[in-house]
Amino acid sequence: MNSETSTSRKPLRLWPGVAIAIVQLVVMFGGPVVAPDAPLPVGMLGGIVGALLIFLWWLFFSRARWFERAGAIILMIAAIFATRAIAHESMVGAGQGMLIYILPIPYYALVLVAWALATRSLQGSVRVASMAAAMLLVAAPFAMMRTDGVGGGAVSQFHWRWTPTAEERLLAEAKDEPKPLPPPAAAAPSEPAVATAESPSTPLGTSAPAAPAAVPAPATAKTEAPVRAATETPAGPAMSERASGEAGRARVEWPGFRGPRRDSVIRGVRINTDWSASPPVQVWRRPIGPGWSSFAVSGDLFYTQEQRGDDEIVSCYRVSTGEPVWRHRDPVRFYESNGGAGPRATPTLSDGRVYTSGATGILNALDARTGALLWSHNVASEGKVTTPTWGFSASPLVIDEVVIVAASGVLAGYDRVTGKQRWLNPSKGGSYSSPHRVTIEGIEQVVFLGGPGVMSVAPADGKLLWESKWDGGAIVQPGVTEDGDILINAMSMMGGVGTRRLHVTHAPAGWKVEERWTSRGLKPYFNDFVVHKGHAFGFDGSILSCINLEDGERRWKGGRYGNGQLVLLADQDVLLVISEEGELALVSATADKFTELARFPVFDAKTWNHPVLIGDVLLVRNGEEMAAFRLTLAGASKKDTLEGK
Secondary structure (H helix, E strand, O other), X not given: OOHHHHHHHOOOOOHHHHHHXXXXXXXXXXXXXXXXXXXXXXXXXXXXXXXXXXXXXXXXXXXXXXXXXXXXXXXXXXXHHHHHHHOOHHHHHOOOOOHHHHOOXXXXXXXXXXXXXXXXXXXXXXXXXXXXXXXXXXXXXXXXXXXXXXXXXXXXXXXXXXXXXXXXXXXXXXXOOOOOOOOOOOOOOOOOOOOOOOOOOOXXXXXXXXXXXXXXXXXXXXXXXXXXXXXXXXXXXXXXXXXXXXXXXXXXXXXXXXXXXXXXXXXXXXXXXXXXXOOOEEEEEEEOOOOOOOOEEEOOEEEEEEEEOOEEEEEEEEOOOOOEEEXXXXXXXXXXXXXXXXXXXXXXXXXXXXXXXXXXXEEEEEEOOOOOEEEEEEHHHHHXXXXXXXXXXXXXXXXXXXXXXXXXXXXXXEEOOOOXXXXXXXXXXXXXXXXXXXXXXXEEEEEEEEOOEEEEEOOOOOOEEEEEEOOOOOOOOOEEOOOOOEEEEEEEOOEEEEEEEEEEEEEOOEEEEEEEEXXXXXXXXXXXXXXXXXXXXXXXXXXXXXXXXXXXOXXXXXXXXXXXXXXXXXXXXXXXXXXXXXXXXXXXXXXXXXXXXXXXXXXXXXXXXXXXXXXOEXXXXXXXXXXXXXXXXXXXXXXXXXXXX
């Protein structure tokens, strides 16, 4: 009697497979609860390890007949590839194209154990047919699902593929197109010049003439419903004052990504932190196309970027009402499965113009009042770089007469008026960070985090001043300490690696860069941090953390906000956090301990966008909707807030 016949007559050895399956189920569904902030998804890893152990049991210790052992594995592989052929594009591209192969494996292993247990007394073709049916049962849900990208804990957000996305619902409604406005009234006298931090030498009270575009604007680009900008008082208007007045030029209150200094610090504003007595008051809420852009704000107008179908859009809306003012469209669409569709960068306001960078590399200069296209470049093609995995994400930076933009690891400078390219640096490796303006020993420069670490260039001509190596790449912005040192970070595919403090000096012999410390107490991934009173506050994974800037040692860690974002109210030592789940929170920005002061629900969908606070007006958005809230200022009453005073 041969060994195959002998083996087939023995009963199946089921207990090892059943035991492994039970442990696998506990880890898959219990692991994320026990360790929600682990750097790797515990549930998925536990499922994969458990599946591999089940396959080893099945192949070598189960006592099943060899054609069943091999047949089950072959059926699984065939089912996975067949599923990929008919799966939704979001499933096929998720996890850099690997999720469709990896995600079903734990479930195939569990179903294999369940099938072996349920059919242990069956024989012949019935047993084989039931095996094939079991494999199809696993494959079917993955063929019928789509993913809206990853959320907290790098977990994919699944929906049935036939349910409409938020973008599809928005396009179907088509009720929010800008409306034609009356002809403009006679122009009022120019207001006093007000300079922004991003363009300090250029007065905002006068308009620069629109020069001919250095690169012709795309014939297919278009702008809808131009309108004039609103005025404001020099101190910044309250919500009730924003809708009044149409003539004149508006002061730029928030010129773009993370504010005037790109540091997410708000000065001159104090709010009531007792949200149980004076919670945020919603002024308006409206749907918006997908994208991870934040806002630029000028008077009663704010600017953002979004995707609507096949058009990448720069949008202008009213702060007071949320109504659309104009939209500029470029006929391009960027999509990747983890982050979804749409542009990633934030518009930049300077001297009556809006500068925007799209996810495929289109750099536009638009008239801030009308949305008219002044000039356009494709930085990706000019820099000879391909669109990176998560799209071009850097927001433009304006310094004097130069618009500086990053396309992955390429830095380029363009004349802000004519659009003529002034300089272009070769790629320094991939990056999703934005150029950052700093002054070191009186010398103005642009610091940029890229694949090989950090480099600094002269804004006028792009000349390299200094660099420091730290492999890994970056998404977040550098920080600047009170005494002028530079804080940088590095990341890996699994998340943040750490934070490093650099001391940069300038001597006749050139620039010198010294590493003061490297800390793993603050490991930002794509969530920016802030610097305040000798400490840095930010996200260590999905938990807030505070480190001492003297030595990099962690002072505290606490509060789970997922991959959220934050701003600092410097005058009252308060962090305003928006969590990945869409909740607002107030956290004490002090070094003694973690203290959450208040919490308030805003959205019920993934939120990665940076919030903006102008006076008592809070603007927030995600990839589905946006909203404005009025916060009670310190010393004001709840009645004043409700009445818009």
